[in-house]
Structures are given as C-alpha cells and as structure tokens.
Amino acid sequence: MNDTIRTILDRRSVRAYRPGRIESKELDLILEAGRYAPSAMNQQAWHFTVVRDREMLDKLESSFRTVFLESGIEALRKVAGRDDFRVFYNAPTLIIVSGDSTALAPSYDCTLAMENMMLAAASLGIGSCWMHAVMMCYATEKGRKLFNELGLAFPENHEPYAAAVFGYRAAPLSAPEPRKTDVVTIIG
Numbered sequence: 001m002n003d004t005i006r007t008i009l010d011r012r013s014v015r016a017y018r019p020g021r022i023e024s025k026e027l028d029l030i031l032e033a034g035r036y037a038p039s040a041m042n043q044q045a046w047h048f049t050v051v052r053d054r055e056m057l058d059k060l061e062s063s064f065r066t067v068f069l070e071s072g073i074e075a076l077r078k079v080a081g082r083d084d085f086r087v088f089y090n091a092p093t094l095i096i097v098s099g100d101s102t103a104l105a106p107s108y109d110c111t112l113a114m115e116n117m118m119l120a121a122a123s124l125g126i127g128s129c130w131m132h133a134v135m136m137c138y139a140t141e142k143g144r145k146l147f148n149e150l151g152l153a154f155p156e157n158h159e160p161y162a163a164a165v166f167g168y169r170a171a172p173l174s175a176p177e178p179r180k181t182d183v184v185t186i187i188g
C-alpha cells in the first residue's frame with residue numbers, strides 16, 4: 001500500500017487536542033494542499049481564514065454551543081448538553097474555507113480543499129475534525145451577526161462552505177469507524 005492510500009485510510013476525526021499551535025511550516029503545507037484542490041473551471045473562488053486567536057475561538061465556541069442546544073436536532077442537543085463539551089475540542093486552530101456564492105460550484109470547491117487539508121494534516125501527524133457548527137451558525141441571522149461582531153469577515157459575496165479544527169492530538173488515534181461495504185455498484 002502506498003503512503004497516500006495509507007494516509008487516507010488512517011485519517012480520523014480527532015476530538016482531543018494539545019494546546020500548542022501548529023508549526024508555521026506545517027500550517028503553510030496544509031494550506032498549500034488546500035489551494036491545490038480541484039475547482040470547477042479552475043475558478044479557485046475560495047478564501048482560507050485561519051483563526052488562532054484564543055479569545056475569538058472561545059467566543060465562537062460558546063456561541064456554537066448555544067446553536068447546538070437550540071438546533072432542535074436531538075443528537076446535537078445531547079452532546080452539547082454535557083458539562084465537559086467543547087465544540088472545538090480545545091483545538092488551537094480553526095480553518096474556514098469560504099467561497100464566492102456566485103461561483104460555479106463553491107460548496108464542492110471548498111469541501112475538496114478542506115479534504116485535501118485534512119489529509120495533508122494527517123500525513124504530517126496533525127489531527128483535524130470537521131466543524132459543522134460554523135456553517136449552521138452562519139446560516140442564521142443571529143450567527144452572521146456574531147461573526148460580524150467578532151470581526152470575522154469574509155471576502156465580498158463569500159460564505160463559509162467548509163470548516164475544521166486542526167492541532168496536535170492529545171491522545172492516540174481511535175480505531176476507525178466501521179465503513180459500509182454494500183455501497184458500490186460496478187457496471188461492466
């Protein structure tokens with residue numbers, strides 16, 4: 001098995017982080033991997049916002065917890081109701097990929113960029129976890145107001161399509177979640 005396939009199979013969503021920042025050189029490589037993702041008609045209509053400011057992360061985190069609790073989604077309400085729940089799992093870095101909503105396929109472009117970054121991080125021994133709360137929050141008026149108040153602005157016409165936390169793992173990788181096997185049809 002080659003290193004790329006090994007990285008893909010070994011990547012896990014990491015939910016416990018050490019507080020230390022990712023080394024700049026490694027962060028640069030992760031972002032470069034994101035920028036080399038495919039995009040519809042090569043528009044590259046994306047922007048990468050890296051939040052490392054602890055105060056901003058803490059404010060986002062506590063607001064997202066409220067979003068989870070008010071979501072009406074039972075599973076989210078249940079996890080967010082736990083006293084020890086931290087939306088970002090103490091990760092030191094949040095990366096948001098915003099896309100130009102008038103581009104051809106911004107949600108696909110941004111999601112592919114994020115998967116490239118998650119795999120690049122895994123190859124460097126850095127953990128990551130998709131953060132859906134960012135998009136859920138931005139979809140509400142209250143949420144957009146919060147982003148504004150925090151000075152978390154995106155380029156004109158942009159909205160967040162992909163977000164994930166990154167950082168050094170606080171614990172060994174867990175075993176893979178079981179994968180469905182009856183999901184392939186080969187014709188011919």
Ligand SMILES: Cc1cc2nc3c(=O)[nH]c(=O)nc-3n(C[C@H](O)[C@H](O)[C@H](O)COP(=O)(O)O)c2cc1C
Pocket residue numbers: 011012013014015129130131132133176177
């Ligand atoms: C669209 C999407 C939303 C997700 N949202 C969250 C999230 O908000 N918090 C979280 O801890 N994990 C989140 N995840 C991670 C999934 O729970 C995880 O990928 C899945 O359980 C498989 O585990 P693995 O990534 O370790 O292989 C999300 C994944 C995707 C693709």
